[in-house]
Amino acid sequence: MLSRQEPSAPEAANEPAAAATTTGRSVATDPWAALAQARTAEQLCQAWLPVLCGMLPHARSGVILLQDADGSYAPVAIWPGQTDLSHLGDVAQEALVKGQGVVRRDAGNPTQFAYPLDGGGRLFGAVVLELQTEADDALSQAMRMLHWGVGWLMDLHNRRQLGVQESRLARSSFLFDLALAALAETDSHKASLAIVNRLAQHFGCHQVQLGLEKGKTVQVSAVSHSATFDEKTNLVNLAALAMNEAFDQRATVVVPEPEEGASLITAALRHYGGESGSAALCAVPLEAADRVVAVWLLERDTPFTRDECEALETLALTMAPILELKLTAEEGLLRHSRRSWQTLLRRTTDTSRPGIKLLVLLGALLIVFLALYPADHRVASQAVVEGAIQRVAVAPFQGYIRQAPARAGDIVQKGQVLAVLEDKDLRLERVRWESELEVAVRKEREAMAKADRVALRLASAQANQARAQLDLTLEKLSRVEVVAPFDGVVVRGDLSQELGSPVEQGKVLFELAPLDAWRVILKVDERDIAWVKLGEPGELVLTSLPGQAYPLT
Template sequence: MPASSNDAPTPVKIRPTQRVHSAEIPSGSDLELRQRIAVANAKLQSAAWLIEVLEDLSRCESFVSACHLVTDHLRRHLSAQRVVYIQAETDRPNRVVAVTDTPAIDQESDLARLYCQVAVECADSDQIRIASAVLAQPTESIVGYAQQQLSENQGDVLAIPLFDSQSEPLGCILIVGRVGTLVSHDGLTEFASAIRGPITSVLSQNQRAEGGRWEQLRQRISGLTPSRKLAVLIVSVTAVAAMFVPVTHNVTSDFEVQPTTRNFHVAPFDGLLREMNVVAGDEVVPAQCLARMEDRELLLQIDELNAKRLELAKSQDQEWIAHRAAEAVAAGLQIEQIDAKLSLFNQRLARTELNVSKAGIVLQAPLEDRQNVPVHQGDVIFEIAPLEQLRAAALIPGHDIHHIQTGMQVDLDIDGLGGSSIMGTIDRIMPQATAVNQQHGFIVHCTIDNRDGRLRPGMNGVAKVDAGTKSLGWVLFHRPFDRIARWW
């Protein structure tokens, strides 16, 4: 049976083969055009940034604020870690004026000195230089030693020296970034060269407009109203007249309370120190027992000598009875030797107690924490000073010693007395200068009456010596004038 039309096979549709086309590759002229557009955009952005910075600088009231503004703008624009401005000085060392991440910097610190050294190197070369650890080791003719050292410690360092219109160094800008960030920044050196001139011009104008201190003072006075100018004139005349007012010239110095005399108690003989009855700081009275020496060995020796003497005395009597005069005389000589030893041992026995001869305070007791310690004759066991009369030892500097004389009154303000002071009189000036706590001067002694017992040796305070009457101007300025005279 023939097949029906419904059973006929469905014709297959054949699709055309799809081809994959390669991506279109721009030609060399397109790449060059894009690069030019990118460079132009970067220059436009830099120009807009520079215009904004110059506009802000024109509103700055001082040179220091202008330096801070420049460093802040550079840090934000370049995404740097730190920007530093170092001001060049003609008659003084360079100084760090502005640091972005530090409100104040110590000019004597090692980091500030390193910044200033980099500025000096850049001023000598007059070149914009960049140092980085990712670059090949540069020669000293390209990057100075200080800049290379700073780069090793902090990262990439770009140094931009600034010069005024007379080619005199104005300062230096240091831009510090992480390692590799500044080196990889395209056109950074060209950007620094482009902004150096305008920024230098504006900063130089700010510095000239600010002027020196006298110029600033003159500008402030000229801006005052007539009434305020009159007030300034009256105050100035009054200040000058006050320089001739006679005042008391006081020479001040630190002092220490010291004893006038010191009594040393030493070991009377070689032996053992059995006990100590006082310690440093104790007050003692006459006849008080300070310490005791061990006496058992002395007592044994005395008993032994007494027994031997008794035996010799009996032997001598027997020799006399037997009419042996020579033997009797020899026994008598031995008895005399024993008597001499007994006298010595009895004297030592009487001195086993160390008693106070004069009332005072124990200053030192080196063996106070020891018992049964062996000592030798002459070893210091106690140092005692009387308290009825003390002295203040003040160190007067050499430039003031010629104003000091014996007999001058001294006001002693002693620490620990609640602000009360004691009057004294200078009774001795040491003839030779000495050094105390790295300060040179002459020791001046002032006797203090301490019968009330308020003072102790070792107390400190401030001594104010009445050196006569001088004019206020002389008191304030005689020392600077003396230094200038010696220098001149």
């Protein structure tokens, strides 16, 4: 609980340079100078609050609440210093719950005003002021000043969020760089060297070692900035023991521990640190496929923080499968087969996995059953059902589609109209040739009356031409309607979406098949054709009737 010596309201209002403190810390006497020199969130809030309250003539007290990492809100700045402002908790809580400004006026008591700090739709704090006035003008002035000055706190929040995003981006970038460096190498040893060198550079370590699991123990495999090393030296053996300490506990072991009361065993790690002269050590196991495949051992002079340990554990989650993949790819056929059989045998004999035992037993029984039980060999293939006889209805001449009442799937009778072509031009052409025929006949008669043989022959030829064209036009008019040649079903053709479109002479408009004869075409794969013999029985299952099978031979 924060406390202070209570000054009177006028005295509090005339203290523009009062120091804002939290948990016993003080800011510079000049709040404007402190505001300009602020480097942390606490310093900025402790400098900003006195500046704001100093600009409000009726300000009695104020407090800034910011959200902690656990989601709770705690005061980071109080004005005047060492003040008990617990009575402002209710109005602050109400503003945070409602997400909007709250004003409380009680007769005879100072006016309380709380304003929530919203950054991108998420509350991160609140500013609470206590004013020794009930005048609306003074309250409005205080609100305007608060709205004007809260930009400093919003900028603080944005910079904090930007810092978090930059930290995450840097961590992700290093993770991708580390993974790509390991994947780019051709073998596990080169990949291990690439990993430890980058870890040493990124975390400021003078040495990073990587040990691989071999026979339920860890042996040093790679040392940063060293192409080769002597495996028989005392330091290498001590490093292997320190790695085995993390390997056996399957947990990250750190010396010195970042938190008090750690329950992990660190004897081997401390012994190695004493021999190597490293002040800070961190051993991180890399787990993949429910087993530890490797261990990192990092050495430097400054202690490892909790954030760095979490970053190393995150990197280990990504790099463990990559190392496992490299090691598996380098295994010989015999070793790979042996490890696969060992894994299967271990899972089969594991008492905690009765389901796998039952599955293996059922699999063995199934193999025996399939080997002894006689069964028919079935050849499956796609099938097409079509009419034994198919006829087409084509366009009798070049024209345009006027009507198309029939479509695929329709049952039609002989002579039923399937489509009608446009006959407007043909009717006009018929009138034309009828007129020309009439003119030619009249000329022929006039030539006969005048006994003009040349004109008679010319008129007779024109009449014959007009008569032939007229007969052709009449023939086309008689074939305007495309009709069904027999009783059957339309298996292909739908002109309902092509009304008014042109068609060429001879274009297939419909395909028809009779209803009394069908044939089934089987499309057997060439690899299965040897199994098909003449006269063998089979079953036909139609897509439209999946529950019904038709026998065929």
